[in-house]
Amino acid sequence: MLTRRVIVCLDVKGARVVKGVQFVGLRDVGDPVALATRYEAEGADEITFLDISASAEERATLLDVARRTAEQLFIPLTIGGGVRTADDVARALRAGADKVSLNSAAVTRPEVLTEAADRFGAQCVVASIDAKRGEGGAWKVWVKGGREETPLEAVAWAQECVARGAGEILLTSIDRDGARTGYDLDLTRAVADAVNVPVIASGGAGEARHLVDAVTEGHADAVLVAGILHDGLTTVAALKDVMRAAGLPVRALPELVA
Amino acid sequence: MSTPRLRVSVFDYEAGNLHSLVKSIETEFTTVRVERDPAAAVRDTDALILPGVGAFTPAAERLASGRDAMRDALLGGLPCLGICLGMQLLFDHSDEGPGQGLSVLTGRVTRLDAQRVPQIGWNTLEPTAPLDPLLVQSGLDTVYYANSFVCRPTGESGRHVIAYTTHEGDRFPAAVRVGNVVGAQFHPEKSSAPGVRFVRAFLREAVHIAAQRGTLGSSATEDVTP
Numbered sequence: 001m002l003t004r005r006v007i008v009c010l011d012v013k014g015a016r017v018v019k020g021v022q023f024v025g026l027r028d029v030g031d032p033v034a035l036a037t038r039y040e041a042e043g044a045d046e047i048t049f050l051d052i053s054a055s056a057e058e059r060a061t062l063l064d065v066a067r068r069t070a071e072q073l074f075i076p077l078t079i080g081g082g083v084r085t086a087d088d089v090a091r092a093l094r095a096g097a098d099k100v101s102l103n104s105a106a107v108t109r110p111e112v113l114t115e116a117a118d119r120f121g122a123q124c125v126v127a128s129i130d131a132k133r134g135e136g137g138a139w140k141v142w143v144k145g146g147r148e149e150t151p152l153e154a155v156a157w158a159q160e161c162v163a164r165g166a167g168e169i170l171l172t173s174i175d176r177d178g179a180r181t182g183y184d185l186d187l188t189r190a191v192a193d194a195v196n197v198p199v200i201a202s203g204g205a206g207e208a209r210h211l212v213d214a215v216t217e218g219h220a221d222a223v224l225v226a227g228i229l230h231d232g233l234t235t236v237a238a239l240k241d242v243m244r245a246a247g248l249p250v251r252a253l254p255e256l257v258a
Numbered sequence: 259m260s261t262p263r264l265r266v267s268v269f270d271y272e273a274g275n276l277h278s279l280v281k282s283i284e285t286e287f288t289t290v291r292v293e294r295d296p297a298a299a300v301r302d303t304d305a306l307i308l309p310g311v312g313a314f315t316p317a318a319e320r321l322a323s324g325r326d327a328m329r330d331a332l333l334g335g336l337p338c339l340g341i342c343l344g345m346q347l348l349f350d351h352s353d354e355g356p357g358q359g360l361s362v363l364t365g366r367v368t369r370l371d372a373q374r375v376p377q378i379g380w381n382t383l384e385p386t387a388p389l390d391p392l393l394v395q396s397g398l399d400t401v402y403y404a405n406s407f408v409c410r411p412t413g414e415s416g417r418h419v420i421a422y423t424t425h426e427g428d429r430f431p432a433a434v435r436v437g438n439v440v441g442a443q444f445h446p447e448k449s450s451a452p453g454v455r456f457v458r459a460f461l462r463e464a465v466h467i468a469a470q471r472g473t474l475g476s477s478a479t480e481d482v483t484p
Contacts, residue, residue: 001381001382001424002377002379002380002381002425003379003380003381003382003400005379005380040450045379045380067277070275070277070278070281071277071278071281072281073278074278074282074447074448074449074450074451074453074454075402075448075449075450076402076404076445076448093275093311094275095275095277096275096277096278097275098275098404098448099404120311120312121311121312121313121376121406122376122406123376123378123404123405123406124311124404167376167378167406168376168378196373196374196375197374197375197376197378198374198378198379221374221378221379222379251380251400252400
């Protein structure tokens with residue numbers, strides 16, 4: 001039986017993790033390689049690097065970081081942010097990503113999902129959707145890091161992404177992002193029930209119970225967690241203990257000596 | 259003279275990321291080379307790795323020129339670890355697209371019979387008895403998958419399944435072994451420490467085989483016998 005995944009997201013700018021990450025005792029607190037491997041040791045099932053680079057130079061640096069990370073990380077690595085074309089996807093995969101997520105670029109030109117899936121397989125193409133509840137209650141798709149509204153309705157857009165080749169949906173609630181009041185369960189369920197690929201719930205994790213709810217009530221296959229881990233409020237192992245106690249199948253922490 | 263090392267070749271279909279895989283096979287007792295030519299990949303080597311990223315048809319096309327040489331080498335006892343697509347290439351054909359596999363095992367590759375496809379995530383192994391030494395040594399029980407297609411062995415090949423996994427209602431071969439050839443539908447190089455141990459256990463087994471055959475670490479010229 002497939003276990004429910006806990007995915008840790010790191011915001012990376014150039015060679016550094018940005019946003020405060022408060023691990024104690026780690027020599028280089030902002031080093032993506034060190035943090036990714038540390039989360040693997042804690043039991044993370046996947047790592048996502050969200051590239052928030054502002055320049056081509058920083059973007060090139062991130063690919064080098066991905067390369068160094070892939071050499072030390074033995075769980076899947078997803079790279080997202082600023083990926084526009086199938087060639088960008090190719091570069092990220094070659095650098096060491098196992099999956100690549102596309103967001104704004106897919107809205108601008110949905111064909112890119114098909115182009116990437118045809119070349120590399122649906123299993124490495126993640127459609128990242130930022131959704132926000134609009135007037136009348138429907139969820140709208142927002143792009144450009146949540147700054148620009150589109151006419152797209154989130155559930156229908158998720159279905160189109162899958163039809164065009166996405167093998168997974170990373171669904172972020174803009175309303176809940178950073179609020180730590182729990183994932184948007186209605187949004188998550190609406191999308192998860194409408195598509196036949198895994199859906200990753202994102203935005204709003206404040207405590208372990210929220211992860212359980214995202215799976216049981218939101219029907220998510222996986223949950224994305226960032227702030228509460230980086231701030232040292234909890235650990236992946238502690239989150240998974242609660243999920244396991246709630247009866248969810250989760251991967252046990254492996255012994256570390258390889 | 260230095261201690262002979264296990265020569266490991268990785269057949270690269272140029273489909274994707276080999277970093278974690280190459281890193282997992284780079285050990286103090288191995289020398290690793292990546293080969294784009296299928297015939298060269300089975301020359302002067304002690305173990306072959308068929309990596310797991312890509313689609314069946316382009317990989318089969320890449321394989322075509324050296325398919326017979328590779329098949330002969332595997333049937334001749336060359337240790338091989340095929341991962342995901344690499345395991346699928348051990349079989350005859352795939353519904354993913356046209357192309358000829360290595361036919362080291364008989365059977366076809368077909369789409370997972372499940373609602374949620376691709377299967378992405380960690381799933382559990384259901385080993386068959388007797389437990390394969392690689393599973394014993396690695397302690398592997400939950401493994402990472404990213405696949406839409408799985409192998410369906412026919413006839414005698416069904417006896418070579420060393421573990422199954424079930425996705426929704428579809429029970430499929432998670433790993434196979436025929437002689438020194440091992441296939442894993444999951445990604446050991448993405449299955450954290452136990453997965454890396456699985457790869458290392460395969461490599462240590464290959465060391466014993468190469469030592470028995472007297473080929474461990476020998477160079478191309480030393481291979482030439484009068």
